[in-house]
Amino acid sequence: MKHPGRTPPFRGPDGEPMPDSIAEIRYLRLGGIDQWVMMRGEHITNPPLVFLHGGPGFTETSLFRHFNAPLEKIFTVVCWDQRGAGKSFDPTIPRSSMNVEQFISDLDELVEAVRTRTGQDRVALFGHSWGSALGVLYSARFPEKVSAYVGSGQIGDWQEGEKLSYSFALAEAQRQGNRKAERALQAIGPPPHDSRSLMTERTWLQRLEGHLGIRSMWEMGRVLLGGPEASVFDLPAIVRGFRFSLDAMWREVSCLNLIARAPVLKMPVFFFLGRNDHWVPPETSMAYFESLAAPSKKLVWFEESGHEPFVDEPEKFNAAMAELVRPVTV
Structure with a gap:
């Protein structure tokens, strides 16, 4: 079942929907x-x-x-x-x-x-x-x-970007002494990756960075x-x-x-x-x-x-x- 959701109207000072919004x-x-x-x-x-x-x-x-x-x-x-x-x-x-x-x-x-x-x-x-x-x-x-x-x-x-992303993740795992991450990244090897290996690389990259951007996953x-x-x-x-x-x-x-x-x-x-x-x-x-x-x-x-x-x-x-x-x- 689809759940399209709803979105609130723009309202003016009188509480009425703004014209032409x-x-x-x-x-x-x-x-x-x-x-x-x-x-x-x-x-x-x-x-x-x-x-x-x-x-x-x-x-x-x-x-x-x-x-x-x-x-x-x-x-x-x-x-x-x-x-x-x-x-x-x-x-x-x-x-x-x-x-x-x-x-x-x-x-x-x-x-x-x-x-x-x-x-x-x-x-x-x-x-x-x-x-x-x-x-x-x-x-x-x-x-x-x-x-x-x-x-x-x-x-x-895009291919060059994936190579650099993987190299950074592997180097960061080694810098942090994270042997589990290092082994996982070495197991998939450098790009090209399939979608499953990509998710492995991105998951470890996210963990090694310690955040998802500036915001927490929660x-x-x-x-x-x-x-x-x-x-x-x-x-x-x-x-x-x-x-x-x-x-x-x-x-x-x-x-x-x-x-x-x-x-x-x-x-x-x-x-x-x-x-x-x-x-x-x-x-x-x-x-x-x-x-x-x-x-x-x-x-x-x-x-x-x-x-x-x-x-x-x-x-x-x-x-x-x-x-x-x-x-x-x-």
Whole structure:
């Protein structure tokens, strides 16, 4: 049974819903299957911002809603649980449909729906981790529909990033004298990894870092399942969707090299990078940034952040979106 959740309206001083605001949740038919979409903004004339979560298959909608709600004052924020993820998970989804081309097509149908709903010609895209690869590939193919591109945990040469992530984890295990971690990492060997070995590497990396970004795992779980848009009933779909998506897509996505696939973007580009990101090492993001041709590009470092600057330093992230990104989307 699907639990779409609910999202509260924006209310004025009189307690009545604000005119021209938008606060809605619905399932859209994208690529032949129902996919969960939430749109929120204080005024529908604000530029649309589509959030592309990571994974593949790891919905971050609740995190973005919790930490980045101030953006709803200046954007119409669109959160989408991608095919196979979160509230869009369905065990009948064909595994064969879980490929990059299908996701680009799904995103294009979503963008068309957002353009129609808001009456705007273009959308801004914010892509995180896997979502940053999807966002770049979409922006390169449909530049006329994208006003600005923002990437965090930005993929460049994905294989190179995995090599650096594994090397860091192994070196950190040795530095800390953690023999159990060292043996586990040596057992899977260096990349390329399958999805199971990847999870081994990421699990040990997280433990060796001693945190999940700046936030504790407990707090992350509370946020993911808190708020009116989410429910504890979502947990099975979140877990199953992540495993299904990662297993189905890892072989393809982990071979992506955006330096070769998307050397040019025709809109303003922003990279918001966590200085302490060991999941997508910023050296690989920087290599892509330096090679990328774009009308303008801006790099912002988040010194206290790991893989999720929008969670680890939300005030700085929201301010950068307001001061740097919104002006170029109007």
